[in-house]
Amino acid sequence: MNTIFDAKLKVLDLSMGWAGPLVGQMFAEMGAMVIKVEDTHHFDWWRGSLSMAPAEMQPIERSAVFNTANRGKRGVTLDLASPRGIEILRRLIKVSDLLIENFSPGVMDRLGLGYDAVSAINPRMIMISMPSFGSDGPESNARGYGNTVEAMAGVTGLTGYHDGDGQHYTLSNALGDPVAGLHGVFALMVALRERERSGRGQLVELAQVETLIPFVTEGILEHQFIGKAPMIRGNRHREHAPHGLYRCGRTDDWIAIACETDVQWRSLAKALALDHLLDDKRFADAQTRKANEDALDEELSRALADTNLDESVKRLRACNVLAAPLNSAPAVMGDPQLQSREYFVPIERAVVGTHLYPGAVARMRETPLSADAPAPLLGEHNRQVFREMLAMSDEEIAELESSGVIGSSPRQYRAAS
Amino acid sequence: MRYSALSDVRVVDLTHYIAGPYATKLLADMGADVVKVEPVQGEGGRGLGPKRGSGDCDRGGLFAFLNLNKRGVTLNLKHAGGRELMTALLEDADLLVENFAPGTLAEFGLAPDALLEKFPRLSIVSISNFGQDGPERDGRLNDLVLFARGGWTFPVGEPNREPLTPPGSLAQYVSALYGAIGAMQAITARDLGLGRGQHVDVSILEATVATMIYETVTFQYTGALRSRAGKRFAVGPFLIVTLRCKDGYAGLHCVTDKQFEGLCDLMERRELAFDPRFDTALNRMINNDALLEIVEPFFLCHERRWLYQEGQRRTIPLVPIPSVGEVLEWEQTRARNYFETIDDPALGKIRVPGTPLRLTSHRAEPSRPAPRLGEHNREIFGGRLKLSDAAIKALQQAGTI
Numbered sequence: 001m002n003t004i005f006d007a008k009l010k011v012l013d014l015s016m017g018w019a020g021p022l023v024g025q026m027f028a029e030m031g032a033m034v035i036k037v038e039d040t041h042h043f044d045w046w047r048g049s050l051s052m053a054p055a056e057m058q059p060i061e062r063s064a065v066f067n068t069a070n071r072g073k074r075g076v077t078l079d080l081a082s083p084r085g086i087e088i089l090r091r092l093i094k095v096s097d098l099l100i101e102n103f104s105p106g107v108m109d110r111l112g113l114g115y116d117a118v119s120a121i122n123p124r125m126i127m128i129s130m131p132s133f134g135s136d137g138p139e140s141n142a143r144g145y146g147n148t149v150e151a152m153a154g155v156t157g158l159t160g161y162h163d164g165d166g167q168h169y170t171l172s173n174a175l176g177d178p179v180a181g182l183h184g185v186f187a188l189m190v191a192l193r194e195r196e197r198s199g200r201g202q203l204v205e206l207a208q209v210e211t212l213i214p215f216v217t218e219g220i221l222e223h224q225f226i227g228k229a230p231m232i233r234g235n236r237h238r239e240h241a242p243h244g245l246y247r248c249g250r251t252d253d254w255i256a257i258a259c260e261t262d263v264q265w266r267s268l269a270k271a272l273a274l275d276h277l278l279d280d281k282r283f284a285d286a287q288t289r290k291a292n293e294d295a296l297d298e299e300l301s302r303a304l305a306d307t308n309l310d311e312s313v314k315r316l317r318a319c320n321v322l323a324a325p326l327n328s329a330p331a332v333m334g335d336p337q338l339q340s341r342e343y344f345v346p347i348e349r350a351v352v353g354t355h356l357y358p359g360a361v362a363r364m365r366e367t368p369l370s371a372d373a374p375a376p377l378l379g380e381h382n383r384q385v386f387r388e389m390l391a392m393s394d395e396e397i398a399e400l401e402s403s404g405v406i407g408s409s410p411r412q413y414r415a416a417s
Numbered sequence: 418m419r420y421s422a423l424s425d426v427r428v429v430d431l432t433h434y435i436a437g438p439y440a441t442k443l444l445a446d447m448g449a450d451v452v453k454v455e456p457v458q459g460e461g462g463r464g465l466g467p468k469r470g471s472g473d474c475d476r477g478g479l480f481a482f483l484n485l486n487k488r489g490v491t492l493n494l495k496h497a498g499g500r501e502l503m504t505a506l507l508e509d510a511d512l513l514v515e516n517f518a519p520g521t522l523a524e525f526g527l528a529p530d531a532l533l534e535k536f537p538r539l540s541i542v543s544i545s546n547f548g549q550d551g552p553e554r555d556g557r558l559n560d561l562v563l564f565a566r567g568g569w570t571f572p573v574g575e576p577n578r579e580p581l582t583p584p585g586s587l588a589q590y591v592s593a594l595y596g597a598i599g600a601m602q603a604i605t606a607r608d609l610g611l612g613r614g615q616h617v618d619v620s621i622l623e624a625t626v627a628t629m630i631y632e633t634v635t636f637q638y639t640g641a642l643r644s645r646a647g648k649r650f651a652v653g654p655f656l657i658v659t660l661r662c663k664d665g666y667a668g669l670h671c672v673t674d675k676q677f678e679g680l681c682d683l684m685e686r687r688e689l690a691f692d693p694r695f696d697t698a699l700n701r702m703i704n705n706d707a708l709l710e711i712v713e714p715f716f717l718c719h720e721r722r723w724l725y726q727e728g729q730r731r732t733i734p735l736v737p738i739p740s741v742g743e744v745l746e747w748e749q750t751r752a753r754n755y756f757e758t759i760d761d762p763a764l765g766k767i768r769v770p771g772t773p774l775r776l777t778s779h780r781a782e783p784s785r786p787a788p789r790l791g792e793h794n795r796e797i798f799g800g801r802l803k804l805s806d807a808a809i810k811a812l813q814q815a816g817t818i
Binding site: 001004005026030045048049051052062064065067068069133134136137138139140141142143144145146147148150151152153154155156157158159160161166167168169170171172173174175178179182183185186187189190191192193194196197198200202203204205206207209210211213214215216217218219220221222223224225226228229230232233234235237243244245246247254256257258260317320322323324325326327328329330331332333335336337338340341343344352355356357358359361362363364365366367369 | 422423425439443447465466467468469478479482547548549550551552553554556557558559561562563564565566567568569570571572573574575578579580581582583584585586587590591594595596597598599601602603604605606608609610611613615616617618619620622623624626627628629630631632633634635636637638639642643647648650654657658659661666668669670672673674697698699725729732733734735736738739740741742743744745747748749750752753755767768769770771773774775776777778779
């Protein structure tokens with residue numbers, strides 16, 4: 001056994017964007033055979049828009065995010081508006097183990113592939129539905145993607161500057177998506193174990209917003225205990241100071257600094273030649289530093305303004321102060337700890353060439369996860385998958401191609417449902 | 418809420434604070450038998466979250482949430498007797514989950530390799546700041562520093578002031594998920610044919626970077642680096658933005674052509690969809706500032722609720738931005754019975770998020786409150802390990818439990 005599933009587990013991934021595709025991608029990391037099903041009309045919207053470049057540039061094969069979230073999958077296309085497309089999908093369902101979908105509620109039913117129908121075709125199938133706000137309830141039909149899911153989970157309402165005018169900000173990474181995806185992987189692993197015991201598949205439902213709400217439980221409890229919304233703290237901490245981002249030098253270089261103890265504060269003051277502040281009553285302990293945080297931040301900003309970022313980080317870490325550079329993408333990729341653990345993995349992919357991609361997170365010695373296979377081109381594996389999984393003849397495949405049920409070139413872009 | 422799907426999985430939980438306890442909570446919510454092992458003075462995270470009630474309250478609200486559905490014992494691992502009991506607990510365990518600094522288990526005489534050899538069916542999940550090796554393995558982190566280093570903070574905030582860090586401990590929870598998945602991966606591999614357990618190493622820094630694919634991969638493709646764009650997610654071929662409205666803020670996620678047409682219709686400016694500045698995604702990126710200038714004043718003179726209803730009617734992902742209090746009262750979470758009321762022995766009735774995973778193979782049962790310090794000592798040491806009452810008493814007196 002080289003991987004957890006050694007290609008014995010077959011996964012149908014009908015999902016688009018990030019949340020659902022991440023589930024399929026992580027099963028591919030475990031060695032499952034993951035089939036990404038797209039439609040030449042309704043291809044994954046994370047491939048981007050055909051209008052972004054001329055057709056010969058193949059713009060929908062140049063999406064960094066699509067090419068990251070769909071690594072290791074086989075790509076097939078099926079026209080899901082045609083009865084023959086649905087019929088082939090049903091045949092795939094019969095020979096697969098997991099089905100991932102994150103359409104709006106009701107779409108699978110309209111395709112005639114609600115869970116009951118799926119289960120009738122294959123009682124061992126485990127199906128996961130990942131609607132934004134749930135498959136029932138008054139708002140089940142509301143649309144939500146990463147950032148709007150994040151808002152409805154209460155995260156955006158907590159994000160802002162400590163001295164802002166109430167303006168909220170959206171996180172930089174559409175956190176709702178990967179968090180929903182990770183929950184999806186966990187749920188399917190649990191359901192697979194359950195299937196080993198019972199022999200039966202099941203429907204697992206996960207509302208994306210509900211996966212993210214637990215991350216703000218502290219604020220939810222504060223609201224209950226104190227009766228009002230928690231303070232928006234920005235870069236500041238409830239108890240500790242200093243705790244913030246300070247500019248180093250004249251460019252857009254910033255350092256993050258946190259002192260959690262008086263000892264760290266004294267080390268910081270000495271390291272920045274701010275010895276005179278050590279006797280300053282305003283900064284004597286955490287409580288007074290918090291009370292005078294504006295003045296404290298001013299002192300630190302002045303002391304750091306003419307320093308070099310890397311030197312400051314090094315100096316502060318040497319005296320046990322928590323410090324890090326504000327890393328841009330290339331700086332993250334150059335992080336010495338990440339490099340030492342070879343976190344990023346090189347992958348060569350058609351159309352775009354070789355790049356580094358984030359690797360699998362869990363390190364397992366006996367059954368290593370592998371995140372180093374490329375994402376499929378649209379319809380790239382039609383022939384291979386239909387031949388191997390459904391024993392189709394070359395003639396049959398050619399006929400499907402000519403009648404437009406399968407294909408490998410995009411048709412006019414339309415929004416995903 | 419809890420299901421009993423994993424009732425045959427035994428977990429020894431040596432975790433503390435957030436990342437470890439949330440990982441084992443995910444397992445406990447799915448029915449795993451999680452025994453939380455704390456030092457005799459309690460784990461460091463007992464005080465996390467707001468408190469209320471009497472002065473001798475042994476927990477903050479966040480601890481009460483993170484440790485639902487677990488049983489709790491105390492053990493002094495610095496005592497030989499404590500280590501012996503630990504070893505006995507591991508005898509028939511499937512998983513040991515821990516988030517100490519790397520090397521700490523070995524200091525307790527519980528070096529992972531030795532444990533795996535001694536207990537072949539056991540897997541160990543370690544969640545740590547930087548992973549179990551590398552030059553900074555022993556380094557320290559907090560959320561502010563982690564977000565800055567891992568790339569989450571760089572593109573957030575106003576261009577003319579300091580970047581803005583995400584709120585709370587989000588990345589600790591993300592790491593917990595990788596830990597819980599790692600636990601399932603290890604026992605799945607064991608049961609599918611490997612036959613033995615293994616050590617799973619999760620780095621919080623790597624978990625943070627893994628969930629930031631926009632920056633690292635996109636930069637290599639295009640050479641473009643997203644910079645702080647204020648209320649916008651970015652200046653791109655879309656309008657993802659947090660907008661002030663008449664009575665608060667609303668979030669707009671306008672990406673596809675269809676969503677843009679919907680937005681134009683909402684504003685009664687259908688002609689904008691044909692305006693050469695905005696007629697394609699590419700043009701909407703080039704003229705993103707001009708587009709924002711049109712959208713902003715429209716939002717400012719409408720109410721959140723109206724924008725939400727009318728936007729959603731046109732299938733635009735447009736939402737009112739709720740406070741956490743509003744999340745708690747949202748009709749959708751109410752209709753789905755999402756929040757669960759826990760009768761906590763120290764804090765009284767608290768409402769907390771229920772499990773986000775709905776299995777149809779089992780019925781959801783109410784959660785059990787987080788354990789008091791050493792609450793299940795007798796049950797576990799007497800019941801599972803068959804120690805006599807006298808032996809338990811002696812261990813207590815020696816300060817071992």
